[in-house]
Amino acid sequence: MAKPPARTNSGVRAQRDSWSTLRRFTSARIGLGRAGGSIPTRELLEFQLAHARARDAVNHAFDVPAFSEALSAKQIDSLSLGSAAGDRHTFIQRPDLGRILDDESKALLQSKTGDQGCDVVFVIADGLSALAVERHALPVIEMTRAHLVREGWRIAPYCLVGQGRVAIGDEIGALLQAQLSVVLIGERPGLSSPDSLGAYLTFDPLPGRSNAERNCISNIRPEGLDYAAAAFKLLHLMRQARARKLSGIALKEDAPLPAPAELQKLFPNSA
Amino acid sequence: MAGYSRTVGAQRYNFSDLKTLLAKASPARSGDRLAGLAADSEEERVAAQMTLADTPLQSFLDEAIVPYESDEVTRLIIDSHDEAAFAPVAPLTVGEFRDWLLDYPTDSKILSALAPGITPEMAAAVSKIMRIQDMVLVSGKCRVVTRFRNTIGLQGRLSSRLQPNHPTDDPKGIAASILDGLMYGCGDAVIGINPATDNVDQTVMLVNMLDEIIQTYGIPTQSCVLTHVTNAMQAIERGAPVDLMFQSVAGTEAANESFGINLGLLDEARKAALSLERGTVGSNVMYFETGQGSALSANSHHGIDQQTCEARAYGVARAFSPLLVNSVVGFIGPEYLDGREIIRAGVEDHFCGKLLGLPMGMDVCYTNHADADQDDMDTLLTLLGAAGCNFVMGVPGADDIMLNYQSTSFHDALYLRQLLGLKPAPEFEAWLEQTGIFENGTRLSTVASGHPLLGLAER
Structure with missing residues (x-):
């Protein structure tokens, strides 16, 4: 086999920008430098990597059985459901189908409607990033659950949904006669955030609820809103919604976050 | 309303009105499929495009696709239409209009003068029977400063x-x-x-x-x-x-x-x-x-x-x-x-x-x-x-x-x-x-x- 040619310093260099230090002020892709007027090789490939991660996150399939097992290990009951959008392609192109359950899932929940109802149902749906759900939903579930159990909330089995959109929580909540639904769902991946989790809260969930009737906590991930802060905000909203019997624009997410030490006390397993 | 129809081979395609004809003639779009408006087959789409090509431009002034009475955008389009500017293309069908746009004598000056005589529906209609190169060529002749x-x-x-x-x-x-x-x-x-x-x-x-x-x-x-x-x-x-x-x-x-x-x-x-x-x-x-x-x-x-x-x-x-x-x-x-x-x-x-x-x-x-x-x-x-x-x-x-x-x-x-x-x-x-x-x-x-x-x- 021929010996590869030795690497030489050809002197070919992309031109740097003298103001690239301004990146300390923004995460925007500034000061990238240039080859002629075009983007330098290294920056081109960094972008491609970020986009590849975002695309992988969108296409990643939610491993419902594994998530269900992880909940079981924490003595948390769950139900495995699917939306009417049977596969990823249909899910992306037909948002309407991602908002309703498939027949089997619907029958499963209907078989439970004889039960007494509940105060809250948590719905864990892949949305546009199953990666977000697989990485960040369990810590948020555990942190909120500890408080809810202590406060006497009746919590329905956690509903895990493949190919689900936010509004599928309405149908699930209605079938389980839940007073509140909380949907933990993967948000649309950004180039620098392939795994951002969102939490949507709806009082008196029923098919046909509009987004104005929900409250949303966005960007839940360690680099964004961390788990303890998200759990604190979510619990605050849940208590408010229950007390005032509403959710949406009339309910403001206005609780000031406690100091880190206080948060640590409230959510001891958050470290 | 007469409706539109065309026979292609053995198949007869009916389009109940102008907006249906426009929708069926539109190049494939996931949003039109989501809305249930898209052509059911590739052949139906081309049949609609052929029908649209034979439709006079004047039809878009005669048949409002959203009622004049209930939509202020329709009223704006109809009330501000410039008949004099429209005159050079008034006798043309949509298909003839495409040919006219592509023709050598149709230059920047003519296209600028034409603009107030063209309604959005006419522009949409002709685009549906144009290829990308047609649209690039004609856009390139338009100047708006x-x-x-x-x-x-x-x-x-x-x-x-x-x-x-x-x-x-x-x-x-x-x-x-x-x-x-x-x-x-x-x-x-x-x-x-x-x-x-x-x-x-x-x-x-x-x-x-x-x-x-x-x-x-x-x-x-x-x-x-x-x-x-x-x-x-x-x-x-x-x-x-x-x-x-x-x-x-x-x-x-x-x-x-x-x-x-x-x-x-x-x-x-x-x-x-x-x-x-x-x-x-x-x-x-x-x-x-x-x-x-x-x-x-x-x-x-x-x-x-x-x-x-x-x-x-x-x-x-x-x-x-x-x-x-x-x-x-x-x-x-x-x-x-x-x-x-x-x-x-x-x-x-x-x-x-x-x-x-x-x-x-x-x-x-x-x-x-x-x-x-x-x-x-x-x-x-x-x-x-x-x-x-x-x-x-x-x-x-x-x-x-x-x-x-x-x-x-x-x-x-x-x-x-x-x-x-x-x-x-x-x-x-x-x-x-x-x-x-x-x-x-x-x-x-x-x-x-x-x-x-x-x-x-x-x-």
């Missing part, structure tokens, strides 16, 4: 919007992106921020910041904070130096209502901006954004396909003499436009806007759940450069960290300028040469350390 502090849309020029968005509107973060964009020769269409916090206080703060930068460095361009017109009008009442009024617009009264606007409000907003008399070389003060699928997503499409709805949005825009109009073509997501559909839609939007006499630019863009990538954007960008697009977006590294989507970068604008020999707006070009950022109109020079602009973000 507008002015505020510089001159946008001249032959051989390409402008860019500098879009320095920041997730928390941090002034230093925004200034850093503005500096970067200016150093790459971007920002002659507008320096325009999408605010993360959308209220009047924030609008006033950002408008003042942009004005100070433009004044300090004597940049021949205009600023805009892309907030709702009602916010910008309140900012003006508080004395904020607003250059351009921004608003998203759509093609039906109901869709505009969902945006919180109507034609009367747009007129008030324009008058408020005009009253400040801030333009130095002209008084085009409006900036509109549009995009296929917006009427469907607002549940107000009236059974009209998304591309025809989009053309009607241009009918709204042209009543207000805008400086800038752009479609945000891939922003809405793959349930409306997916993969290669974005490319054709971008070319259609530019073509229909130009034919109607609008200063069309384009936000060549996509989201991460669309089956699209940078190669698709390069394809559309290059087509639009060839088609004579007035402006494109300039986002640092093509990555908008506030809106979470990919648009075109400062480098992308430089690519197009270099490849096609396109220069910035003349006033801005002179400024770039004076400040030592550009040499020979399309190339960057090496910026000396101690360049005055470098202080912009450290203030």
Whole structure:
């Protein structure tokens, strides 16, 4: 086999920008430098990597059985459901189908409607990033659950949904006669955030609820809103919604976050 | 209503009315499939296109696709139609109109004179039977020039919007992106921020910041904070130096209502901006954004396909003499436009806007759940450069960290300028040469350390 040619310093260099230090002020892709007027090789490939991660996150399939097992290990009951959008392609192109359950899932929940109802149902749906759900939903579930159990909330089995959109929580909540639904769902991946989790809260969930009737906590991930802060905000909203019997624009997410030490006390397993 | 029909081979296709014919003739779109309006087969689509080609242009004046009585956009289109301008093409069918547009004698002057005689539905109809090369060729013959502090849309020029968005509107973060964009020769269409916090206080703060930068460095361009017109009008009442009024617009009264606007409000907003008399070389003060699928997503499409709805949005825009109009073509997501559909839609939007006499630019863009990538954007960008697009977006590294989507970068604008020999707006070009950022109109020079602009973000 021929010996590869030795690497030489050809002197070919992309031109740097003298103001690239301004990146300390923004995460925007500034000061990238240039080859002629075009983007330098290294920056081109960094972008491609970020986009590849975002695309992988969108296409990643939610491993419902594994998530269900992880909940079981924490003595948390769950139900495995699917939306009417049977596969990823249909899910992306037909948002309407991602908002309703498939027949089997619907029958499963209907078989439970004889039960007494509940105060809250948590719905864990892949949305546009199953990666977000697989990485960040369990810590948020555990942190909120500890408080809810202590406060006497009746919590329905956690509903895990493949190919689900936010509004599928309405149908699930209605079938389980839940007073509140909380949907933990993967948000649309950004180039620098392939795994951002969102939490949507709806009082008196029923098919046909509009987004104005929900409250949303966005960007839940360690680099964004961390788990303890998200759990604190979510619990605050849940208590408010229950007390005032509403959710949406009339309910403001206005609780000031406690100091880190206080948060640590409230959510001891958050470290 | 007679309805339309055609026999192709052994199959007879019926189209109950003009809007159904337009929808069935429309090139494949996921949004039209979602709305249940698309052709059921490829053959039905071509049968509809053949039927549409035989339809007289006059039909679009005789048969309103959204009722005149219930929709102010239809009333605007019909009431402002210029019969004299329409006269040269009045006897033509849609198919003959395509041939006429492509014919050698049909030049810039003729197309400018024609624009007030063309309705959005006519433009949409002819685009549906045109290939990409047809639309690029005809768009390239259209020239629409507008002015505020510089001159946008001249032959051989390409402008860019500098879009320095920041997730928390941090002034230093925004200034850093503005500096970067200016150093790459971007920002002659507008320096325009999408605010993360959308209220009047924030609008006033950002408008003042942009004005100070433009004044300090004597940049021949205009600023805009892309907030709702009602916010910008309140900012003006508080004395904020607003250059351009921004608003998203759509093609039906109901869709505009969902945006919180109507034609009367747009007129008030324009008058408020005009009253400040801030333009130095002209008084085009409006900036509109549009995009296929917006009427469907607002549940107000009236059974009209998304591309025809989009053309009607241009009918709204042209009543207000805008400086800038752009479609945000891939922003809405793959349930409306997916993969290669974005490319054709971008070319259609530019073509229909130009034919109607609008200063069309384009936000060549996509989201991460669309089956699209940078190669698709390069394809559309290059087509639009060839088609004579007035402006494109300039986002640092093509990555908008506030809106979470990919648009075109400062480098992308430089690519197009270099490849096609396109220069910035003349006033801005002179400024770039004076400040030592550009040499020979399309190339960057090496910026000396101690360049005055470098202080912009450290203030």
